[in-house]
Amino acid sequence: MKDIVELQIWQFALIYLLLILVIIIMKKCRINQTKLLIMASVKMTVQLVLSGFILTYIFEHPHPLFVVAYLVIMLSFSIHRVISTNKGLNRKFKIVIGASMTFSGLFVLVFFICAVVGENIFNPQYVIPISGMIIGNTMTGVSLGVKTFRESLEGQKAKINALLCFGAKPEKILFPFVKQSLETAMLPTINSMIGMGIVSLPGMMTGQILSGTLPTTAILYQIAIMIAICTVVTAASFGSLYFGYKTLYNHKTQII
Numbered sequence: 001m002k003d004i005v006e007l008q009i010w011q012f013a014l015i016y017l018l019l020i021l022v023i024i025i026m027k028k029c030r031i032n033q034t035k036l037l038i039m040a041s042v043k044m045t046v047q048l049v050l051s052g053f054i055l056t057y058i059f060e061h062p063h064p065l066f067v068v069a070y071l072v073i074m075l076s077f078s079i080h081r082v083i084s085t086n087k088g089l090n091r092k093f094k095i096v097i098g099a100s101m102t103f104s105g106l107f108v109l110v111f112f113i114c115a116v117v118g119e120n121i122f123n124p125q126y127v128i129p130i131s132g133m134i135i136g137n138t139m140t141g142v143s144l145g146v147k148t149f150r151e152s153l154e155g156q157k158a159k160i161n162a163l164l165c166f167g168a169k170p171e172k173i174l175f176p177f178v179k180q181s182l183e184t185a186m187l188p189t190i191n192s193m194i195g196m197g198i199v200s201l202p203g204m205m206t207g208q209i210l211s212g213t214l215p216t217t218a219i220l221y222q223i224a225i226m227i228a229i230c231t232v233v234t235a236a237s238f239g240s241l242y243f244g245y246k247t248l249y250n251h252k253t254q255i256i
Helices: 009-028 034-060 064-084 091-117 124-155 157-165 170-195 203-210 215-248
Strands: none
Touching: 009 034, 034 064, 034 124, 064 091, 064 124, 091 124, 091 215, 124 157, 124 170, 124 215, 157 170, 170 215, 203 215
């Protein structure tokens, strides 16, 4: 197989011309988010360029402290992102979300790196990119699940109050919302698994093939990482919702 083609700066800059097409479509549909699109593109570029320099340094100077620090930053940002996009959660619910994302993410990551790949858990070449995929998908799944749960409660407030007046227990009332929200959190991951290989070639597999890895090896890695992502999204979302909803009522079985 040929070596990967290295992009020159002028070649890379051409990709930004495609944003003109996006802006034209937004203007045609009167979507006033052009400023947001430009800001998002600039922010993405700056963050990824900085990450590239940082990762280059870490790969050239591998040390467990660098790996741990990078993991802490990724986890902290993802937890903050989930909580900040779901206003009005009580303090215990927030702690539950943070704990669920941290423990489920680290457990699956350690299992994947040590048991499946057979590498040292502090090997930055494997730990950082794989943890990025795992934590990134977890953030999306948990955020979607908690948002659905919160909005469902707000939309059914009158029904919940009526059931409480009839003597229904809070756990009986709230658990169906947990089930519905968990299904919503899992759906994007399951849908991507269904279409993978037929509708799309996923990012990890594409990257490995471009770098010269045999497609058969890339396929095995992609299957493994998708099962890992599905597991951690499900576990983190379940933990956040199941233990989180229990913080919404007190020992007198009153919803607070």
